[in-house]
Amino acid sequence: xxxxxxxxxxxxxxxxxxxxxxxxxxxxxxxxxQISLTDWNGxxxxxxxVGLDNFGGLFEDEVFWRALRNHGILxxxxxxxxxxxxxxxxxxxxxxxxxRGAGMRGVWGSxxxxxxxxxxxxxxxxxxxxxxxxxxxxxESGVVNGVLVKLGLDPVGWLIEPDLxxxxxxxxxxxxxxxxxxxxxxxxxxxxxxxxxxxxALDGAGRFRLFFSxxxxxxxxxxxxxxxxLGIAAFxxxxxxxxxxxxxxxPDGATTVLPVEIWKTAFSYSxxxxxxxxxxxxxxxxVTFAVLTLRTTRRERIxx
Amino acid sequence: MSHPxxxxxxxxxxxxxxxxxxxxxxxxxxxxxxxxGSDEPATPTASSGAATSPKNPFGVDAxxxxxxxxxxxxxxxxxxxELHEELYKKAFxxxxxxxxxxxxxxTQLRPLFVSGDVPDVVNNSGPEGLDLVALAAQGHLADLTAxxxxxxxxxxxxxxxxxxxxxxxxNAKIDGKDLVLNYTVSHRGLWYNARLFADKGWTPPxxxxxFTALGETAKAEGIHLFAYPGQKGPYYQLWNALYxxxxxxxxxxxxxxxxxxxxxxxxAAVKQAVAAWVHIQAKYxxxxxxxxxxTQTQVKHLQNKLLFYPVGSWIENxxxxxKPAGFEYAIAPIPDLTAADAMPYGxxxxxxxxxxxxxxxxxxxxxxxxxxxxxxxxxxARGFTEKTLNLTVVNGAAEGLALTPALxxxxxxxxxxxxxxxxxxxxEGWYKQLFDYGxxxxxxxxxxxxxxxxxxxxxxxxxxxxxxxxxxxxxTRSQ
Numbered sequence: 001x002x003x004x005x006x007x008x009x010x011x012x013x014x015x016x017x018x019x020x021x022x023x024x025x026x027x028x029x030x031x032x033x034q035i036s037l038t039d040w041n042g043x044x045x046x047x048x049x050v051g052l053d054n055f056g057g058l059f060e061d062e063v064f065w066r067a068l069r070n071h072g073i074l075x076x077x078x079x080x081x082x083x084x085x086x087x088x089x090x091x092x093x094x095x096x097x098x099x100r101g102a103g104m105r106g107v108w109g110s111x112x113x114x115x116x117x118x119x120x121x122x123x124x125x126x127x128x129x130x131x132x133x134x135x136x137x138x139x140e141s142g143v144v145n146g147v148l149v150k151l152g153l154d155p156v157g158w159l160i161e162p163d164l165x166x167x168x169x170x171x172x173x174x175x176x177x178x179x180x181x182x183x184x185x186x187x188x189x190x191x192x193x194x195x196x197x198x199x200x201a202l203d204g205a206g207r208f209r210l211f212f213s214x215x216x217x218x219x220x221x222x223x224x225x226x227x228x229x230l231g232i233a234a235f236x237x238x239x240x241x242x243x244x245x246x247x248x249x250x251p252d253g254a255t256t257v258l259p260v261e262i263w264k265t266a267f268s269y270s271x272x273x274x275x276x277x278x279x280x281x282x283x284x285x286x287v288t289f290a291v292l293t294l295r296t297t298r299r300e301r302i303x304x
Numbered sequence: 305m306s307h308p309x310x311x312x313x314x315x316x317x318x319x320x321x322x323x324x325x326x327x328x329x330x331x332x333x334x335x336x337x338x339x340x341g342s343d344e345p346a347t348p349t350a351s352s353g354a355a356t357s358p359k360n361p362f363g364v365d366a367x368x369x370x371x372x373x374x375x376x377x378x379x380x381x382x383x384x385x386e387l388h389e390e391l392y393k394k395a396f397x398x399x400x401x402x403x404x405x406x407x408x409x410x411t412q413l414r415p416l417f418v419s420g421d422v423p424d425v426v427n428n429s430g431p432e433g434l435d436l437v438a439l440a441a442q443g444h445l446a447d448l449t450a451x452x453x454x455x456x457x458x459x460x461x462x463x464x465x466x467x468x469x470x471x472x473x474x475n476a477k478i479d480g481k482d483l484v485l486n487y488t489v490s491h492r493g494l495w496y497n498a499r500l501f502a503d504k505g506w507t508p509p510x511x512x513x514x515f516t517a518l519g520e521t522a523k524a525e526g527i528h529l530f531a532y533p534g535q536k537g538p539y540y541q542l543w544n545a546l547y548x549x550x551x552x553x554x555x556x557x558x559x560x561x562x563x564x565x566x567x568x569x570x571x572a573a574v575k576q577a578v579a580a581w582v583h584i585q586a587k588y589x590x591x592x593x594x595x596x597x598x599t600q601t602q603v604k605h606l607q608n609k610l611l612f613y614p615v616g617s618w619i620e621n622x623x624x625x626x627k628p629a630g631f632e633y634a635i636a637p638i639p640d641l642t643a644a645d646a647m648p649y650g651x652x653x654x655x656x657x658x659x660x661x662x663x664x665x666x667x668x669x670x671x672x673x674x675x676x677x678x679x680x681x682x683x684x685a686r687g688f689t690e691k692t693l694n695l696t697v698v699n700g701a702a703e704g705l706a707l708t709p710a711l712x713x714x715x716x717x718x719x720x721x722x723x724x725x726x727x728x729x730x731x732e733g734w735y736k737q738l739f740d741y742g743x744x745x746x747x748x749x750x751x752x753x754x755x756x757x758x759x760x761x762x763x764x765x766x767x768x769x770x771x772x773x774x775x776x777x778x779x780t781r782s783q
Contacts, residue, residue, distance in 0.1 A: 039775055041435070041438045041441075042414055042418075042435075042438070043414065043417050043418065043434075043435070043438050043439060043442055043444070044438075044441075044442055045418060045442070136595070137595065137596070137600075138591070138592040138594065138595035138596065139590070139592035139595075139596065155592060157591060157592065157594065157595055158595075159595050160534060160591070160594040160595040160751075162753070246535060246536065248740055248741075248743065248744040249744070250534075250535075250744060250747060251594070251747060251748070251751070251753075252748055252753065264740075267410055267411075267414075267432065268736055268737075268740065269435075269736055269737050270435040270438045271775065
């Protein structure tokens with residue numbers, strides 16, 4: 001009776017959110033799996049099952065492989081660049097000033113920088129896109145190219161050169177993500193007891209030594225979570241690529257990514273079945289990545 | 305996981321299955337809700353109870369409300385709200401019209417077509433327009449034959465089909481049936497600033513040699529001869545290249561491409577046309593345009609930084625807000641590329657556009673047909689031209705209206721072209737995947753990263769792939 005009352009109480013709280021979650025999150029996922037086995041066009045009222053044909057088609061689709069290649073590059077570069085830069089900044093903001101009096105300090109003006117770093121995170125992705133469209137504009141009216149032209153250099157086609165486009169977009173993604181991870185890592189660093197730093201500093205450890213021997217090992221869990229977040233972001237890029245490069249993977253497929261392809265295949269080409277197959281593939285890619293990352297980087301916890 | 309960056313991806317996954325949740329009350333049933341509904345055969349223009357008469361040829365029941373959905377893009381929606389719907393209400397006193405304007409036709413209407421609660425009249429336009437071929441296959445589009453054969457509003461002795469330009473009937477067909485009404489007429493060619501040309505003493509070039517010579521003159525003044533927007537609007541250049549190919553080889557070039565004829569892309573006319581434009585781009589334009597969108601490029605045009613811009617007669621209205629007083633839009637035909645072009649100098653593309661259809665499975669298809677008949681009346685068409693500065697397919701509807709300089713120039717060019725009208729490329733609507741691929745590849749070839757031959761080969765390969773794809777319904781045209 002006691003148990004029933006306890007669980008009934010919990011269930012009472014859970015029933016609404018779970019119902020909403022099943023209707024708005026679980027059921028579309030389940031349905032995507034179902035639709036991926038059909039050749040549904042988005043309008044027809046009957047489903048015509050075609051087995052695994054859509055998945056077979058994926059393997060022969062050069063666009064799909066090009067998207068995977070781009071996701072691969074994003075997956076390698078985006079987390080690494082963001083985490084390195086964010087760690088560097090958060091170290092400077094929290095511990096870079098060395099020990100003064102009780103505990104560690106950040107560099108001078110760190111509270112101000114902290115706010116500045118977080119700015120990009122506050123902006124909507126679409127706003128960031130429009131902003132960088134002006135920054136990357138390929139003629140002398142562009143923010144970057146305006147400076148280059150003033151210096152007597154040729155303007156650079158940041159988003160229209162096949163070798164440059166994805167990197168330009170990645171730079172925006174990193175720019176936007178760094179602020180969030182600076183805050184995340186700062187919180188992690190704040191949780192590290194000050195005594196460790198003081199002890200190490202007394203033993204004559206410099207800032208590099210402090211960072212690599214104390215801060216980084218103790219931040220391991222936070223960095224790992226950040227890595228998974230950024231890895232998942234590397235499978236996205238939808239809005240930014242849509243605004244900056246367009247929806248056709250311009251130039252020359254350099255910015256082809258799965259979310260944009262799914263959207264186009266489903267809603268422009270009315271191949272909802274095939275698009276769902278891509279969605280299912282994307283789902284498994286993301287889940288596999290997350291599980292692999294968490295498994296391979298598992299290690300015994302360090303007790304603080 | 306609730307990382308902010310994940311939201312868009314997740315929303316996206318939702319949207320794919322999401323039609324379901326918007327569509328049906330059966331959303332709680334985890335599966336099959338996206339595709340609920342019935343597959344009843346279409347019964348367009350079945351008797352509605354009201355009697356038919358010459359004034360009311362479809363037997364519209366004034367008690368039934370009419371639902372109208374308008375794409376509020378470049379033309380706005382005032383022409384429907386303030387004009388066509390008012391005319392409809394005047395014809396049937398007491399009737400209610402539900403007006404709905406959106407820029408996201410597909411996103412808004414797709415779930416309605418699955419669930420069955422469809423608007424009676426749809427202006428299917430914009431980047432998110434619905435796939436008409438797919439809708440037709442499901443019997444959602446009402447047959448417009450009854451409309452074309454109905455007496456016209458202005459002269460009951462004349463059928464509607466005799467009051468509109470013949471291209472309307474050609475372009476109405478999907479799977480051999482008249483299902484779509486194209487309402488506007490546009491003139492496509494090379495648009496330039498007539499004032500600038502008058503000031504400088506230049507005339508539009510008639511041959512390719514004159515064209516490149518003008519390019520040299522313009523270059524000396526720091527002006528680009530030609531540019532198209534590589535972002536968002538590269539299809540302007542795809543059109544331009546195809547129209548040039550049709551000028552060299554005749555309209556059959558485009559008809560063959562539309563019909564997915566073997567090696568239609570590999571003919572000499574297409575290669576010549578693409579090569580000629582690649583040369584112009586390399587020598588008389590600038591690579592920065594590959595990264596500018598249509599508005600940015602059009603503003604540069606208004607600033608006289610480029611001479612010729614490949615677009616249609618809607619440009620004047622589109623840029624009306626930004627247009628300085630010293631700028632006057634005028635259309636120039638594509639110059640002669642060879643001495644033996646199939647079409648002589650003066651040929652321009654005149655096409656119909658802006659799709660309207662009536663839902664066969666809606667509650668009031670008769671009202672929908674009547675609404676289109678009212679749109680095709682002189683009063684309806686004339687009002688449209690007044691409100692949007694664009695011509696309609698209705699013959700003589702703009703007579704006596706004070707036309708803008710651009711429309712006057714287009715009318716003169718059409719007179720000069722006579723029978724030499726370049727046809728429209730219909731694979732844009734029929735095989736969107738091929739068209740999208742073309743708009744992407746045209747940038748690649750124009751930037752010089754592939755040769756014109758490679759461009760044609762790639763387009764051919766993609767066309768062959770579409771031809772083999774049994775899931776894509778095929779269309780054909782004879783003229």
